[in-house]
Amino acid sequence: xxxxxxLLRARFRLLLHYRAAALAGIATQIGFGLxxxxxxxxxxxxxxxxxxxxxLSLPNLMTYLWLGQALLGLLPWRMDGEVKAMVTxxxxxxxxxxxxxxxxxxxxxxxxxxxxxxxxxxxxxLILAGWLFGLSLxxxxxxxxxxxxxxxxxxALSAACTVLMSISLLWTLSGEGVQFAMPAFASFFSGHxxxxxxFPDWAGRMIALLPFRGLMDTPHRLWIGTLEGAEAWGAIAHxxxxxxxxxxxxxxxxxxxxxxxxxxGG
Amino acid sequence: xxxxxxARQTKPVSHSDVGAFRLYVRYVAISWxxxxxxxxSFLLQCLGTxxxxxxxxxxxxxxxxxxxxxxxxxxxxxxxFYGTVNLAWSIAEALARGFDDFGSLVKxxxxxxxxxxxxxxxxxxxxREFTLRxxxxxxxxxxxxxxxxxxxxxxxxxxxxxxxxFAVAGGVALFIGLLVLQAxxxxxxxESLEVMNILTYGGVTTTQYPIxxxxxxxxxxxTAVIPLACVAYFPIxxxxxxxxxxxxxxxxxxxxxxxxxxxxxxxxxxxxMGVRHYSSTGS
Amino acid sequence: xPQISVRHLAKAFRVTERSPGFWGTLRGLxxxxxxxxxxxxxxxxxxxxxxxxxxxxPNGAGKSTTVKIMAGILVPDRGECxxxxxxxxxxxxxHVAEIGVVFGQxxxxxxxxxxxxxxxxxxxxxxxxxxxxxxxxxxxxAILRLEDLLDVPVRQLSLGQRMRCDLAAALLHAPTLLFLxxxxxxxxxxxxxxxxxxxxxxxxxQGVTVILTTHDMDDMEALCSRVMVxxxxxxxxxxxxxxxxxxxxxxxxxxxxxxxxxEPVRVEDFQARLVLRDxxxxxxxxxxxxxxxxxxxxxxxxxHAVNDLFVEHPPIEEIIAQIYQREGIAP
Numbered sequence: 001x002x003x004x005x006x007l008l009r010a011r012f013r014l015l016l017h018y019r020a021a022a023l024a025g026i027a028t029q030i031g032f033g034l035x036x037x038x039x040x041x042x043x044x045x046x047x048x049x050x051x052x053x054x055x056l057s058l059p060n061l062m063t064y065l066w067l068g069q070a071l072l073g074l075l076p077w078r079m080d081g082e083v084k085a086m087v088t089x090x091x092x093x094x095x096x097x098x099x100x101x102x103x104x105x106x107x108x109x110x111x112x113x114x115x116x117x118x119x120x121x122x123x124x125x126l127i128l129a130g131w132l133f134g135l136s137l138x139x140x141x142x143x144x145x146x147x148x149x150x151x152x153x154x155x156a157l158s159a160a161c162t163v164l165m166s167i168s169l170l171w172t173l174s175g176e177g178v179q180f181a182m183p184a185f186a187s188f189f190s191g192h193x194x195x196x197x198x199f200p201d202w203a204g205r206m207i208a209l210l211p212f213r214g215l216m217d218t219p220h221r222l223w224i225g226t227l228e229g230a231e232a233w234g235a236i237a238h239x240x241x242x243x244x245x246x247x248x249x250x251x252x253x254x255x256x257x258x259x260x261x262x263x264x265g266g
Numbered sequence: 267x268x269x270x271x272x273a274r275q276t277k278p279v280s281h282s283d284v285g286a287f288r289l290y291v292r293y294v295a296i297s298w299x300x301x302x303x304x305x306x307s308f309l310l311q312c313l314g315t316x317x318x319x320x321x322x323x324x325x326x327x328x329x330x331x332x333x334x335x336x337x338x339x340x341x342x343x344x345x346x347f348y349g350t351v352n353l354a355w356s357i358a359e360a361l362a363r364g365f366d367d368f369g370s371l372v373k374x375x376x377x378x379x380x381x382x383x384x385x386x387x388x389x390x391x392x393x394r395e396f397t398l399r400x401x402x403x404x405x406x407x408x409x410x411x412x413x414x415x416x417x418x419x420x421x422x423x424x425x426x427x428x429x430x431x432f433a434v435a436g437g438v439a440l441f442i443g444l445l446v447l448q449a450x451x452x453x454x455x456x457e458s459l460e461v462m463n464i465l466t467y468g469g470v471t472t473t474q475y476p477i478x479x480x481x482x483x484x485x486x487x488x489t490a491v492i493p494l495a496c497v498a499y500f501p502i503x504x505x506x507x508x509x510x511x512x513x514x515x516x517x518x519x520x521x522x523x524x525x526x527x528x529x530x531x532x533x534x535x536x537x538x539m540g541v542r543h544y545s546s547t548g549s
Numbered sequence: 550x551p552q553i554s555v556r557h558l559a560k561a562f563r564v565t566e567r568s569p570g571f572w573g574t575l576r577g578l579x580x581x582x583x584x585x586x587x588x589x590x591x592x593x594x595x596x597x598x599x600x601x602x603x604x605x606x607p608n609g610a611g612k613s614t615t616v617k618i619m620a621g622i623l624v625p626d627r628g629e630c631x632x633x634x635x636x637x638x639x640x641x642x643x644h645v646a647e648i649g650v651v652f653g654q655x656x657x658x659x660x661x662x663x664x665x666x667x668x669x670x671x672x673x674x675x676x677x678x679x680x681x682x683x684x685x686x687x688x689x690x691a692i693l694r695l696e697d698l699l700d701v702p703v704r705q706l707s708l709g710q711r712m713r714c715d716l717a718a719a720l721l722h723a724p725t726l727l728f729l730x731x732x733x734x735x736x737x738x739x740x741x742x743x744x745x746x747x748x749x750x751x752x753x754x755q756g757v758t759v760i761l762t763t764h765d766m767d768d769m770e771a772l773c774s775r776v777m778v779x780x781x782x783x784x785x786x787x788x789x790x791x792x793x794x795x796x797x798x799x800x801x802x803x804x805x806x807x808x809x810x811x812e813p814v815r816v817e818d819f820q821a822r823l824v825l826r827d828x829x830x831x832x833x834x835x836x837x838x839x840x841x842x843x844x845x846x847x848x849x850x851x852x853h854a855v856n857d858l859f860v861e862h863p864p865i866e867e868i869i870a871q872i873y874q875r876e877g878i879a880p
Contacts (some may be wrong), residue, residue, distance in 0.1 A: 002460075021460065024459070024460045024461045025460055027461050027462050027464070028460050028461050028468075031461075031464030031465065031468050032463075032467075032468055032471070032483065035468050035471050035484070036471070037474050038479070038480045038481060038484055039471070039472075039475055039479065039480075040329075040478065042336060042337050042479035043332075043333050043473070044333075044334055045337070046333060046335050046336050046337040046338065046479075047333040047334055047335055051514050054332070083420065144316055178313070179314070180310050180311055180312060180313065180314020180317075181313075181317070183314070183318065184314055184318045184321060186315035187321065188317075188318075188321035188324075193321055193325045194325040194328055194329070198328060198329065198332055199328055200328060200426050203328075210528060221345075269640075283673075283677055284672075284673040289673050289674065293670075294671055296659060296662060296666070296670065299661075299662075300659075300660075300661040300662070303661055322870060337822040374655075375655070376655065378659050379616070379655070381621070381622040381641065381645070382620060382621075382622060382645050382650050382657075383645060383674050383675070384641075384643070384645050384646035384674070384675060384676075385674055386643070441841065518735070543638050544625055545622060545624045545638060546623075547622045
């Protein structure tokens with residue numbers, strides 16, 4: 001088994017231990033989902049005129065919001081705690097001694113970190129939301145297929161952001177600048193707080209250029225089927241262009257950072 | 267052999283007895299100094315949480331940009347609700363950070379140390395940290411409230427200001443009560459405290475809008491179970507001079523923040539039960 | 550009246566068991582098994598003012614459960630415990646104002662504060678009158694040699710320095726009873742010696758009653774006149790260290806260095822038991838009532854060429870290990 005796979009397995013096992021946390025997470029997300037959907041529904045209900053011209057219908061909005069709750073853990077909320085502990089305690093030297101590529105190692109850790117809790121929470125949440133709270137299934141097999149492709153892109157994008165946060169530790173040690181800016185940007189610009197379609201049009205167009213929509217808005221819209229055909233593939237390409245860019249930048253910064261650490265003897 | 271014991275011989279001197287309030291002030295001073303020791307990190311955290319809060323508010327502005335009205339309520343009116351609730355929550359979060367973060371204290375076993383000191387457990391836990399890092403939410407709350415207030419031309423009306431102050435105070439008490447309950451839960455489990463976020467953060471999100479916009483079950487929950495409506499919706503309706511679509515009397519609207527203090531008292535009783543449970547299981 | 554009186558103390562805990570491995574974890578998602586552990590099972594003892602008692606036992610034997618009950622932060626299931634005339638958990642605040650507790654692994658000082666400010670905060674917490682505080686503080690600073698540490702933030706102290714400061718912190722309010730939990734753990738040799746010396750002086754000169762839980766048998770030998778041994782929640786032995794020795798440690802050890810490191814030694818010929826064989830070094834345990842040391846030495850040297858030899862008491866670890874072994878407990 002490759003070292004990356006072994007690492008993934010070990011981390012999954014660890015994360016599965018937190019069953020109470022997973023149940024609590026599901027309950028929390030349902031609570032928030034109910035509050036959010038009620039508030040949005042109230043806006044939709046109060047102004048019938050504007051509603052006609054909206055790019056996102058109410059049923060689609062409900063599905064969008066519940067998907068956001070289910071896949072909440074996918075957002076790069078925080079960096080990998082163990083990597084942080086390792087860098088701040090100076091244990092990085094051991095990591096460098098292992099015969100594996102450090103970026104690859106951190107990237108696979110980040111994928112496990114982002115997906116394991118989501119798997120535990122998302123599947124029950126999607127079932128519950130579909131059954132009770134107005135989440136609809138993808139309108140077609142094609143949309144469902146595109147969604148899985150988009151989800152893969154979102155995972156890769158989130159992992160790349162997470163690793164970037166870890167790398168920032170090599171400069172600031174506490175890593176707090178990036179650590180606090182990332183969740184703010186990610187939750188706002190991904191469409192998690194407000195679907196990008198509901199932003200003022202000029203803002204929506206600008207935000208669409210940023211990488212963050214690939215985390216939430218792209219997969220959600222693939223699911224509800226408002227991204228189709230060439231447009232869909234364009235959004236998926238947008239995800240992977242950003243993944244490639246972030247990986248290249250990450251690798252460059254990591255090698256620069258490591259030289260720094262080695263020179264300083266940290 | 268009787269122990270030689272200088273402190274005990276001179277014990278009954280009352281003037282050097284440090285009362286609970288003075289001790290709390292000392293705790294706060296220490297906590298502030300500790301936070302400011304790492305200045306860069308402190309500023310970045312303030313900035314980060316400030317950005318998240320600002321993002322949340324921008325969502326409301328954007329929604330009003332699309333919809334013009336929320337069930338008959340205007341943006342400046344929403345701003346008064348939003349400002350009051352966020353002000354109360356930010357103050358409570360700052361004061362009761364020690365309770366918010368209580369799970370770690372139980373997990374590490376450091377709660378034993380608190381029990382080993384001859385002071386009230388509540389005072390000591392409150393004294394752990396008075397966090398300044400959420401100053402962004404506080405500032406935004408003040409700004410949004412002020413903007414809504416001036417836009418509605420509510421003016422320097424003493425009774426109105428008093429009622430808003432009362433609502434904020436009751437809200438602080440209620441939110442601290444929620445954080446105390448959350449901490450009490452930590453005596454049983456430290457893994458699932460996240461659930462309480464529905465009540466705290468979720469409560470803030472809910473009651474920053476007038477509760478009339480919600481389905482009745484949600485409305486009843488935040489009125490009767492977690493009485494956040496009593497420190498937000500009811501008093502603010504009176505402040506705005508808006509007739510209550512729910513048809514409550516003005517007297518009730520003005521007195522309802524009292525419920526927040528009652529809730530806080532109740533949470534202290536539950537806390538005592540939790541401490542008793544902890545001392546019988548030691549875990 | 551004894552300062553501490555413990556009668557028939559019992560305490561049980563429920564613990565959750567987790568199955569190992571990936572599938573065990575998945576099964577754990579569905580169900581959990583719990584089992585009851587008797588941490589204390591009918592423990593009784595008295596402690597007089599001014600005693601210095603060692604409390605030893607393997608991990609999980611019930612040491613810390615006993616200490617927590619005596620300190621007032623844990624309520625027992627059954628039994629009585631009276632400390633300084635009070636039931637600790639019933640009058641927590643009054644009780645803890647008169648005791649001091651030091652955990653070797655955890656500090657009670659404020660991490661980011663200079664030491665002296667932690668002391669001042671403790672003065673306020675314990676409501677120590679200022680004159681008494683100043684006298685006591687200066688006394689402790691002098692004995693523990695803390696002058697140079699007072700302005701240093703706690704996080705910058707070495708482990709030994711921190712322990713000295715923690716000892717002072719636990720004693721500022723002049724408690725008559727001090728609980729020490731592994732006070733020398735992780736310390737370097739000079740720090741260990743100075744901590745031990747301080748505990749001895751505190752006990753002798755100020756009459757403070759000290760209860761010391763430790764794994765370090767040197768602490769025990771250096772400090773404690775009385776030792777209580779606990780295992781599986783039961784008190785196995787309670788008495789003077791010398792009594793413990795004479796009950797369980799009548800054996801002596803004879804260590805010889807053979808000239809020829811490969812030479813076999815037939816231990817059974819000498820009415821002795823082999824403890825250790827390491828090259829030329831042979832250690833025999835014998836009972837002086839059955840075979841006298843000079844006879845043993847004569848018989849040995851008659852048959853083997855010996856470089857060096859000496860007779861000694863087995864160390865206390867050995868005695869404790871024997872007690873555990875007799876009780877069928879892995880230490």
